[in-house]
Every structure is written in C-alpha cells, then in structure tokens.
Amino acid sequence: MKNRKSITAVSFTETAGHTNDPDIIISDPHIRLLEKERHVLLALGDDLTKVREKNDLILLFSSRIRELYPFSHSLITLINYASQTYTPFLLDPAPSPVESHHAYPALITAHYPVDSPLIQQVLTNDAPTAFIIRDIMDVPGNPDFLRLNYEAGIREILLTPLKSKEQPIGFLHMYAADTTSFTDEFRNVIKGIAPQISSAVTNIIKNEEIAHEEWINEVLLSLSNEMAKVRTRQDLLKVITSSLRELICFSHSMMTVMDETLEYYKAYLVDEEARLSELTDCSEALSIPVDDGIYDIASLYYKPLIFDMQTLNMDTMPAWCKLQYEAGAREMIVKILGGNGSARYGLMLFAPKTGTFGPTAANIIQRISSQLFTAASNISANEEILRRENEKSFLLEFSHDIAAVRTKDELKQAIFRVLQQVLNVKLPMIRILEDDGLTLSPYMYDETMFEKMKTTFTSLSAKNIDIHEALSARVLNSEEPVIFNIAEEVRQGNPSPYIPLWQSTGMANTFGARLRVGNTNLGTIWLLTDDINLNILKGICAQISIAISNIRANEKILAYKQKLEIENDYLKEQIQTIYNFSEIIGSGAQMQKTYRLISQVAESSSTVLLLGETGTGKELIARAIHNASPRKGKLMVKVNCAALPAHLIESELFGHEKGAFTGAIDRRIGKFELANHSTLFLDEIGEMPPELQVKLLRVLQERELERIGGRTTIKVDVRIIAATNRNLEAEVQAGRFRSDLYYRLNVFPINLPPLRERQEDIAPLANFFVAKFSKNTGKKVNGLSAKVLQELKSYHWPGNVRELEHLIERSILLCDGHMLKEIHLPRHQPGESAQSPVFSNATLEQIERAYIVDVLKRCSGKISGAGGAAEILEIPGTTLHSKIKKLGISKADYFMK
Structure with a gap:
C-alpha cells in the first residue's frame, strides 16, 4: 500500500468517480456512494459547528447541499409547545417560487398547528419524510402553504424533524420542482446532518436568548440611569414613554399617586394618548377610591398583574379605565409601587390587543419598579420643597407689596391683585374693630362678587355689627382660622344672612380669620376660596394685619400734619410775598413786577417764555425761576438755538445713536435727556429752523423723544423756559415761526424791561459792575463820578445791561485813579451832537435819514439780526436795506473812525 493516500482525504470531486491521483481508484459504486455521503456529512458537520448566526446556518446549508443535490428552496420552522403550533424561523436566502405570491408575507409569519396529519406522520416516522404535494395538499388539516407551493411549481416536499434532547424542536423543510429529487442518498445525507442542524438551531436560540437578555439588561441599566437623573414629572414621563417602550410594546401609559389618607388615588403622570384630559371636570378622575376593583386587586400581588379588559365589567370600573377601553385598549398590566409599608404609586400600561403583555414584560416592570418608585418619590419630595419655596x-413678595402701601386704596389694590390673580381667592369683607372694642365696622370689601344678591350685600355691608355676632364671634374666639364649608352650612340650616351671600358666589369654602398685631385684635377678614392653603392664607392675614395697623397709624399722623399745615398757611402766604433774587440787580417798579411774576410761576412746572431786547438778562431770569422751583436740586441745562448750525441743533437737543449719520462715532445724550427732572433753557428760540420746530413741538406735547437713528421712545420730565428778543407774534404772522409751537411756549410770558426804562436801576448796576471788574482786573476803583452817572442815565442803551457791563469793564481798564470819572460811551460823527438831533427846519426825509444813521451807529453798523438796527426800528431787515439805499446812506455815515 505504498504511496496510497488515506480515504478520508478524498475531496468532493474524487467522490464523484474520478481523482487526479493515479494511485487511488475506487471502482465499487456502493463504496463511492458511501464515501460521498461521508465526506458531505464531515464537511457540513465541520461547518455547522462554526455557525453562530441563524442566517449563516440556512445560507451554509442551502449552498453546500445545493452544490450536490438539486432542490428549490428550504426553511426551518420551530415548535411552540405553549400554543401547539410551529412557525418559520429561518428562511432560505435563495428566491422562493412563492415569494411573489400576495399571501407570502402572511405565510412566513403564520402559526400552523402541530396536530395536522402531515406533521404527525413526520413525527411518527422520526426521519426525513418525502411527500408528493399533490397527494397531500387537500387532506383536511394540512397547512395551506402546500397548495401555494404547488401552484408555484413545487411538486415534492421533504420534512425532517429536528430534535434537542430527544425532544422535537422544529422541522427542516426542503422543496423540489420534480418528484425524483429526494433520493435515498439525499435523505441519508439529510438524516445524517439533522443532529448537527438541530444542535446549531439550539445554539442559535440560546445565543439569541443570551443576546436578548444582555440587550434587556443594557436597556434597563440605561433606563435606571435616566430615572436617576429625572427631576420633574415630565422627565419621568419621557423616560417611561420612550425608553421603556424599547423593552415593552404598549400604546400608552399612566401613573397614579395616593393621597395622604391612602384611601384615594389620582393621576400622577398621564400620557397624551390616555385621554384623561376629558375627565378634567370629573371628580371621579381627581379622587378615586382604592377599592375600585383594579387598584386593590393589583396591590395584593408582588408582581405586575395583567388584566384582560374585555373580561371587566365596565359599568363598575373607574372612569379612566372606561376611557382607555373606549380608546381601543384591550389589555393592561398594572404594578403597584410601594415603599415604607405603603403602596403609594401605581403604573399602568395599555395595549390594543390581548396577549401583548407576557412574563417578559412583567419581569421587566418588576425589575424597574423600585427605581420607578424612588424616582417618583424624589420628584414628589422636590415638588413639595418647591411648593414651600x-x-x-x-x-x-406680598410682604414687599404690602410694605409699600401708604393708603387704604393702595392696600385694597394690592390685596385684590394678589388674591384674585394669583390665588383665585376673593375678599368679600374686612371689618375693623372700633375704639370702643365692641363694634366691627366695614373697612374693605368687593361688591362685584355679589351681583346676584347686590341689594342684600349693599344692605349688610353698610351696617356695623357687634363682636357677638355668631360668625364673627367664632372667628374672634379662635386661635386658628375658621373654615366654613358653604354646602355644609346650608345643609345644617345656618340662619346667618351671610350664608346665602357666600352660596351665590359658587365658591366652596369661606375662610374667616381675626386680624391681629401682637396681642391686639384689629378686626376680621373673610375670604372665599375653593382650595384651602392654610400656610399662605395665614401668612397673608398676618401681612394684612400689619398693613392695616400702619395705615391707621399713618392716617392719624396725616391728620396732625394737616392741622399743622392749616396753622402755617398765613406764614406761607407771607413768605410768598418776599422776593429773594439776590443774583438780579434792580429794585425798581418794573423789576418788582418781574419778581412777582417769577414767584407766581416758579413752583409750578409750567412753560415760561421770556421776551425782551438783547442784553436784558433773560438767562439770569431763567436761572432765578429754576432756583426757586422744586427742580433746583439739578443743574439747569442751556441750549442757544442761534449758536449752532441748523443740522446740529437736532442732535444737540435730542441726541443720536452711534452710526446715525456721518461722524456719529458714539452715542450722544441730548440736552432733553440731560435735563430730565430739571429745567431746559432754550435761548434764542426765535432762531430755530422751521423743520426742528415740528420736532420740538412733539416733545413738548408728548413728553417723549427718540434719538436720531434710535428706535426706543424715551420719556422725559423737563420744564421748558424759552427766551427770544424777536417779536414772535410778528414771526408767526410772517410764517417764520409755527403758531402751534408759539402757543405751546406762550403759557406764561414774562416781558423783561429794557434798561432805558429802568433809570433807577442804572446806578446799582453800574456800581455792581465796577466792584466786579475792579476785583477781576486788580484795580482799586471805588465808584463813579456824578458826571459819569449822568451820562449813563442819558444814554439810550440799545444793548441794555450787557452793553452796560461791557462798557464798565472797558472803562475800568482805561481808568487810572480810584474813581471812574470818564465813561467811554459810543461817539457820534463830527458835527453831530451827542444826543439825538433836534431838527427844526429839516424835512421828514432828512429826519428819517438822521435817525437811521444814529441807530446804525449805536448798533455798530449791524443792520439785521439780533441787536441790529432793523430790530430797534421794528422793521424787517429788507425794508431797512431799501431805505438805506433810497436815502443814500453809506457805511462812512455810520461807522466810527
């Protein structure tokens, strides 16, 4: 036997009848057949031991066998002994002839009875059994998939029982398109590998069970971690409806919680699909007895209890159970979650068909019940802490609101706002105990809540009652608040006339408490409410008691204060007649009239319009008004409307935002905002451009403004003092000044007298300026000579006080002694007298020309504008230009050389 190879190494090609090795020749057909079967079994057995995934098993089996023996397709089914059925487990990846049939989806998920003649014969034979489909497909009890395969061209089926520990666990189905495919050789091969297939199927089932259990453990661990993080009911509901649904198939869920008496339970967490919102007004849904036929039964079991809802008598079930049944629920699983000796929470899951919840679902719920109970308990504890906070x-907050009140009306508004808007509690009456200690008089009440019995309430609320009145006596004699259940008081026939009033409001309870500060009773408070929160109501009563005590004390103080104010009225009148404007020089009749006007308007916030020639001291008067006003604590803000270009006045007054226009590199606060709660002095208001007059008018009317480029409306409280040397009425007539703005400014006009009308004030003013500029220049000038004083009084003063001030300053600078003996008044042209000329034989045109020249000289040649000759002559500048041209007046006539 030299150089002969072992027969066990023969390949599939060798078993087919030939080999490449010339030393090995197998001629006996029977031996060749046995060798072929043996090698097929060895190769398949070796591969089957490596199978871990069920798809790999059917793929390996079909591909290896199909290489050797022709057949159409195959599948493996498993037996369910609980239901005595078998169902597809592994499907051949090769296309099935029946795959395109419309019944195929139902075919591969159907459950077939094991007591059919076909299966019973296979179990009896205990070996691969071949059937001609045409012969068995119409036998009663045989499965319908036989006919479907026959219609698809399949003619023979081979069924092989698969066993584990001598117990059938399923079947190997093989199909062929003709009746000669399943030969004895083929059946022997299948019979030989059946134990390996059975072992592989058993391993796959065990691996799937292990993998499924590991997956369940992973999900439960994740679920446990998620429940440890929940802080609110909504968080817990999200965990239940999302994470738990990965493990258990259910349509919707709900949780319940028992009350403190442990006799009733109500909804704690509700799925949107649970439809409990339909029971919002149903007391049964809000408070359900535990002996309802579900909760009490489930609480007797340690493990979750499954209910077939079709077997329950819905007439006796709680409303929530009826709603779930009407919504399509047919099965529910209930677990009562307990701890510390009490079954406090309950979990209900619902499914649309029976058989959904089994041992696996019950085991999962049992495993998470302790974490679920802990999570719900923590949430309830957090809610209680939050409620107390x-x-x-x-x-x-209520204490802060009450502490701010100073009057009875403010207290009433604060109480009504809190009670009605926050707590849904109404205040029918507060009665105050009078000084006699016996009478309770009405102090505060809400008549709007008794519309149905308005006449009765009006009568009762207008009367004082005695402290011995039945209801009030119960409250005053009780250390704690008294709660009256209105329905119970009606049932007992309480004769008090207040009971029908309470009943007419539709509220459930009346809360009565005594108002007390220290050991002193102040009165009684009555509140109507549906839900009683003693902590809040007692706290409110304490705060109201303190507020009423303070208000009554303040009322007594105010009474004493008013008495003192009346006694001081005469003194105030005398003080108002004394003018103390030390900054203003002058005591003549004209200035006394001005002082009187200042005193009359200073205390108010009215707009003041100062009118007068240039240099009459309009800014000084404005400052005097401000300093005598309640706004004197803040700086008066000044804007000269003639000193700024027209395009900058708007920004100066109203401010601008960054980037509002070219050059606006930063936000600027306008003068109106700076003058908020103070005074804004608008000097030379007559010079304001017409387009800005409109915006100024809006601010004066609305007391609000917007910065340039801004969108925010800014409220301002500014007092306006405006000044002008123009005749605003003439400006309005000429269309240069808006009439509506003029009327808005001309609320309280004050006309300041020119210096030429204040002859008696020239000497005091001159001496004041002499002292001022002597000190500033360092010269010791002590006074003015009589000659200088006479010259000052004889001068016309077109520039008024300002001109006098500047003239004195110039004269002191030129003075050499201690007495100002020479005043440097403006000089006239040679040949003309210093005084206004007297024309005895002159014509009217000559007189007019001389007068115009004189005025032009006094105005230093200024024709129009503020302080110009046109203003003094009270004619338009254009008219004066025409006259100058007509009369032949040149600059040489009025300019000093």
Whole structure:
C-alpha cells in the first residue's frame, strides 16, 4: 500500500468517480456512494459547528447541499409547545417560487398547528419524510402553504424533524420542482446532518436568548440611569414613554399617586394618548377610591398583574379605565409601587390587543419598579420643597407689596391683585374693630362678587355689627382660622344672612380669620376660596394685619400734619410775598413786577417764555425761576438755538445713536435727556429752523423723544423756559415761526424791561459792575463820578445791561485813579451832537435819514439780526436795506473812525 493516500482525504470531486491521483481508484459504486455521503456529512458537520448566526446556518446549508443535490428552496420552522403550533424561523436566502405570491408575507409569519396529519406522520416516522404535494395538499388539516407551493411549481416536499434532547424542536423543510429529487442518498445525507442542524438551531436560540437578555439588561441599566437623573414629572414621563417602550410594546401609559389618607388615588403622570384630559371636570378622575376593583386587586400581588379588559365589567370600573377601553385598549398590566409599608404609586400600561403583555414584560416592570418608585418619590419630595419655596417667595413678595402701601386704596389694590390673580381667592369683607372694642365696622370689601344678591350685600355691608355676632364671634374666639364649608352650612340650616351671600358666589369654602398685631385684635377678614392653603392664607392675614395697623397709624399722623399745615398757611402766604433774587440787580417798579411774576410761576412746572431786547438778562431770569422751583436740586441745562448750525441743533437737543449719520462715532445724550427732572433753557428760540420746530413741538406735547437713528421712545420730565428778543407774534404772522409751537411756549410770558426804562436801576448796576471788574482786573476803583452817572442815565442803551457791563469793564481798564470819572460811551460823527438831533427846519426825509444813521451807529453798523438796527426800528431787515439805499446812506455815515 505504498504511496496510497488515506480515504478520508478524498475531496468532493474524487467522490464523484474520478481523482487526479493515479494511485487511488475506487471502482465499487456502493463504496463511492458511501464515501460521498461521508465526506458531505464531515464537511457540513465541520461547518455547522462554526455557525453562530441563524442566517449563516440556512445560507451554509442551502449552498453546500445545493452544490450536490438539486432542490428549490428550504426553511426551518420551530415548535411552540405553549400554543401547539410551529412557525418559520429561518428562511432560505435563495428566491422562493412563492415569494411573489400576495399571501407570502402572511405565510412566513403564520402559526400552523402541530396536530395536522402531515406533521404527525413526520413525527411518527422520526426521519426525513418525502411527500408528493399533490397527494397531500387537500387532506383536511394540512397547512395551506402546500397548495401555494404547488401552484408555484413545487411538486415534492421533504420534512425532517429536528430534535434537542430527544425532544422535537422544529422541522427542516426542503422543496423540489420534480418528484425524483429526494433520493435515498439525499435523505441519508439529510438524516445524517439533522443532529448537527438541530444542535446549531439550539445554539442559535440560546445565543439569541443570551443576546436578548444582555440587550434587556443594557436597556434597563440605561433606563435606571435616566430615572436617576429625572427631576420633574415630565422627565419621568419621557423616560417611561420612550425608553421603556424599547423593552415593552404598549400604546400608552399612566401613573397614579395616593393621597395622604391612602384611601384615594389620582393621576400622577398621564400620557397624551390616555385621554384623561376629558375627565378634567370629573371628580371621579381627581379622587378615586382604592377599592375600585383594579387598584386593590393589583396591590395584593408582588408582581405586575395583567388584566384582560374585555373580561371587566365596565359599568363598575373607574372612569379612566372606561376611557382607555373606549380608546381601543384591550389589555393592561398594572404594578403597584410601594415603599415604607405603603403602596403609594401605581403604573399602568395599555395595549390594543390581548396577549401583548407576557412574563417578559412583567419581569421587566418588576425589575424597574423600585427605581420607578424612588424616582417618583424624589420628584414628589422636590415638588413639595418647591411648593414651600414658592409659598415663601409669594409671601415675601406680598410682604414687599404690602410694605409699600401708604393708603387704604393702595392696600385694597394690592390685596385684590394678589388674591384674585394669583390665588383665585376673593375678599368679600374686612371689618375693623372700633375704639370702643365692641363694634366691627366695614373697612374693605368687593361688591362685584355679589351681583346676584347686590341689594342684600349693599344692605349688610353698610351696617356695623357687634363682636357677638355668631360668625364673627367664632372667628374672634379662635386661635386658628375658621373654615366654613358653604354646602355644609346650608345643609345644617345656618340662619346667618351671610350664608346665602357666600352660596351665590359658587365658591366652596369661606375662610374667616381675626386680624391681629401682637396681642391686639384689629378686626376680621373673610375670604372665599375653593382650595384651602392654610400656610399662605395665614401668612397673608398676618401681612394684612400689619398693613392695616400702619395705615391707621399713618392716617392719624396725616391728620396732625394737616392741622399743622392749616396753622402755617398765613406764614406761607407771607413768605410768598418776599422776593429773594439776590443774583438780579434792580429794585425798581418794573423789576418788582418781574419778581412777582417769577414767584407766581416758579413752583409750578409750567412753560415760561421770556421776551425782551438783547442784553436784558433773560438767562439770569431763567436761572432765578429754576432756583426757586422744586427742580433746583439739578443743574439747569442751556441750549442757544442761534449758536449752532441748523443740522446740529437736532442732535444737540435730542441726541443720536452711534452710526446715525456721518461722524456719529458714539452715542450722544441730548440736552432733553440731560435735563430730565430739571429745567431746559432754550435761548434764542426765535432762531430755530422751521423743520426742528415740528420736532420740538412733539416733545413738548408728548413728553417723549427718540434719538436720531434710535428706535426706543424715551420719556422725559423737563420744564421748558424759552427766551427770544424777536417779536414772535410778528414771526408767526410772517410764517417764520409755527403758531402751534408759539402757543405751546406762550403759557406764561414774562416781558423783561429794557434798561432805558429802568433809570433807577442804572446806578446799582453800574456800581455792581465796577466792584466786579475792579476785583477781576486788580484795580482799586471805588465808584463813579456824578458826571459819569449822568451820562449813563442819558444814554439810550440799545444793548441794555450787557452793553452796560461791557462798557464798565472797558472803562475800568482805561481808568487810572480810584474813581471812574470818564465813561467811554459810543461817539457820534463830527458835527453831530451827542444826543439825538433836534431838527427844526429839516424835512421828514432828512429826519428819517438822521435817525437811521444814529441807530446804525449805536448798533455798530449791524443792520439785521439780533441787536441790529432793523430790530430797534421794528422793521424787517429788507425794508431797512431799501431805505438805506433810497436815502443814500453809506457805511462812512455810520461807522466810527
């Protein structure tokens, strides 16, 4: 036997009847057949031991066998002994002839009975059994997939039982398109590999069970971690409806919680699909007895209890159970979650068909029940802490509101706002105990809540009652608030006339408490409410008691204050008649009239319009008004409307935002905002451009503005003092000044007298300026000579006080002694007298020309504008230009050389 190879090494090609090795020749057909079967079995057995995935098993089996023996397709089914059925487990990846049939999807998921003649014969034979499909497909009890395969061209089926520990676990189905495919050789091969296939199927099932259990453990661990993080009911509901649904197939869920008496339960968490919102107004849904036929039964079991809802008598079931059934639920699983000796929470899951919840679902719920109970308990504890914190915050906020009130009306508004808007509690009456200690008089009440019995309430609320009145006596004699259940008081026939009033409001309870500060009773408070929160209501009563005590004390103080104010009225009148404007020089009749006007308007916030020639001291008067006003604590803000270009006045007054226009590199606060709660002095208001007059008018009317480029409306409280040397009425007539703005400014006009009309004030003013500029220049000038004083009084003063001030300053600079003996008044042209000329034989045109020249000289040649000759002559500048041209007046006539 030299150089002969072992027969076990023969390949599939060798078993086919030939080999490449010339030393090995197998001629006996029977031996060749046996060798072929043996090698097929060895190769398949070796491969089957490596199978871990079920798809790999059917793929390996079909591909290897199909290389040797012709057949159409194959599949493996498993037996369910609980239901005595078998169902497809592994499908051949090769296209099935029946795959295109419309019944194929139902075919591969159907459950077929194991007591059919076909299966019973296979189990009896305990070996691969071939059937001609045409002969068995119409036998009663045989599966319908036989006919479907026959119609698709399949003619023979081979069924092989698969066993584990001598117990059938399923079948290997093989199909062929003719009746000669399943030979004895083929059946022997299948019979030989059946144990390996059975072992592979068993391993696959075990691996799937292990993998499924590992997956369940992973999901449960994740679920446990998620429940450890929840802080609110919504978080817990999200965990239940999302994460738990990965493990258990259910349509919707709900959780319940028991009340403190452990006799009733109500909804704690509700899925949107649970439809409990339909029971919002149903007391049964809000408070359900635990002995309802579901909760009490489920609480007797340690493990979750499954209910077939079709077997329940819905007439006796709670409303939530009826709603779920009407919504399509047919099965529910209930687990009562307990801890510390009490079954406090309950979990209900619902499914649309029976058989959904089985041992696996029950085991999963049992495993998470402790974490679910802990999560719900923590949430409830957090809600209780939050509720207490909210109560404290509420009482603190209410305390702040109450502490700010100073009058009875403010207290009433604060109480009504809190009680009605926050707590849904109404205040029918507060009665105050009078000084006699016996009478309770009405102090505060809400008549709007008794519309149905308005006449009765009006009558009762207008009367004082005695402290011995039945309801009030119960409240005053009780250390704690008294709660009256209105329905119970009606049932008992309480004769008090207040009971029908309470009943007419539709509220459930009346809360009565005594108002007390220290050991002193102040009165009684009555509140109507549906839900009683004693902590909040007692806290409110304490705060109201303090507020009423303070208000009554303040009322007494105000009474004493008013008495003192009346006694001081005469003194105030005398003070108002004394003018103390030390900054303003002058005591003549004209200035006394001005002082009186200042005193009359200073205390108000009215707009003041100062009118007068240039240099009459309009800014000084404006400052005097401000300093005598309640706004004197803030700086008066000044804007000269003639000193700024027209395009900058708007920004100066109203401000601008960054980037509002070219050059606006930063935000600028306008003068109106700077003058908020103070005074804004608008000097030379007559020079304001017409387009800005409109915006100024809006601010004066609305008391609000917007910065240039801004969108935010800014409220301002500014007092306006405007000044002008123009005749605004003439400007309005000429169309250069808006009439509506003029009327808005001309609320309280004050006309300042020119210096030429204040002869008696020239000497005091001159002496004041002499002292001022002597000190500033360092010269010791002590006074003015009589000659200088006479010259000052004889001068016309077109520039008024300002001209006098500057003239004195110039004269002191030129003075050499201690007495100002020479004043440097403006000089006239040679040949003309210093005084206004007297024309005895002159014509009217000559007189007019001389007068115009004189005025032009006094105005230093200025024709129009503020302080110009046209203003003094009270004619338009254009008219003066025409006259100058007509009369032949040149600059040489009025300019000093």
